[in-house]
Amino acid sequence: MKRHPYSAGAVKVAFWFQEFRILVEFLAGGKSYAEIKVLNEQENIFGASTITRKRQIFSTVSARAKCLDESFIDLFMRSDATAQKQMALAAVMAQDTLFFEFVYEVIHEKLVLCNFELTDADMEKFFRRKQVQDERVSTWTEATFHRLGRTYRGILAGAGILEKKNKGPRHIYAPLFDLSVEKWLQKHDMAEVVYALSDR
Numbered sequence: 001m002k003r004h005p006y007s008a009g010a011v012k013v014a015f016w017f018q019e020f021r022i023l024v025e026f027l028a029g030g031k032s033y034a035e036i037k038v039l040n041e042q043e044n045i046f047g048a049s050t051i052t053r054k055r056q057i058f059s060t061v062s063a064r065a066k067c068l069d070e071s072f073i074d075l076f077m078r079s080d081a082t083a084q085k086q087m088a089l090a091a092v093m094a095q096d097t098l099f100f101e102f103v104y105e106v107i108h109e110k111l112v113l114c115n116f117e118l119t120d121a122d123m124e125k126f127f128r129r130k131q132v133q134d135e136r137v138s139t140w141t142e143a144t145f146h147r148l149g150r151t152y153r154g155i156l157a158g159a160g161i162l163e164k165k166n167k168g169p170r171h172i173y174a175p176l177f178d179l180s181v182e183k184w185l186q187k188h189d190m191a192e193v194v195y196a197l198s199d200r
Contacts, residue, residue, distance in 0.1 A: 001094055001100075001189055001190050001192050001193070002067075002094070003097050004095070004096070005136070006097060006098045006130070006134055006136055006137055007096065007098065008140055008144050009096075010096055010098070010148055010152070011144060011147035011148055011151060013056070013060050014151065014154055014155070014158070015088070015089075015155040015157075015158030015159060016046075016060065016061055017084075017085055017088050017158055017159075019046045019057050019061050020061045020064065020065070020088045020091070021076075021084060022045055022046060023036060023058075023062060023065055024065065024076050024077070025077070026045075027073050028074070028076075033062050033066075036058070036062070037058055037062075040055075040058045041055075046058065064088070064091035064092055064095045065091060067094035068087070068090070068091050071184075072087060072184065075087070075180060075181070079178065079180065079181065080178075082160070082178065083178035083180065083181050085158070085159050085160055086159070086175065086177060086178060086181045087181055087184075088159070089155070089156075089161070089193075090181075090185060090193045093193050093196070094193070098130070098137075098148075099152060099155070100193075100196070101130075102123075102126055102152055103156075103196045103197065104192065104195075104196040105126065106118070106122055106123075106126050107172060107196065107197065108195065108196045108197070111172065111174055111197075111198065112199050112200075116171055116172045116173075116174070117170070117171060118169065118171075118172055120149070123145075123149040123152070123153075124145070124149075127148070153170065159175075160175070161173055161175055161197070174199060175198075177194060177198075182194050
């Protein structure tokens with residue numbers, strides 16, 4: 001799976017599963033990304049509250065989808081909501097390397113140890129480690145880390161991996177991958193996604 005430079009861009013985004021599904025439905029219907037972009041400008045297909053937001057949503061969900069082999073579209077359209085969320089989460093992990101590493105280094109370790117609780121301290125420890133490892137991350141502010149943590153929790157909650165809760169420790173739900181999704185990820189050089197979300 002391709003690695004991208006660390007980015008704090010996630011402070012402005014969300015899981016946006018419904019929006020991702022809308023995009024994929026248009027792709028399955030034969031629309032190109034360029035055509036969907038125009039459609040979004042004209043009709044606000046994601047129901048965004050502002051012009052800036054609708055452009056940001058399209059930019060984000062299209063970048064995620066482009067990280068997956070286009071064969072995912074057919075599988076996505078044939079799958080139930082749980083499997084679709086697993087594919088959408090895989091797309092987030094493929095597009096955002098720092099988020100992928102958070103899942104790989106923090107969530108996976110907890111699943112292996114049967115410690116099904118994510119705390120604010122866990123997130124702080126992860127970001128501190130990245131500050132030491134990466135010069136770019138070392139320049140980020142505390143506010144940035146706080147917002148990234150909030151985004152990461154929101155994405156995992158939206159995907160059904162983490163308890164939806166505003167404060168305190170959050171329960172981690174060990175995902176049971178849809179077999180078709182798991183096989184697709186392994187076939188398309190994304191076995192690391194399966195590993196990161198497993199207790200193996």
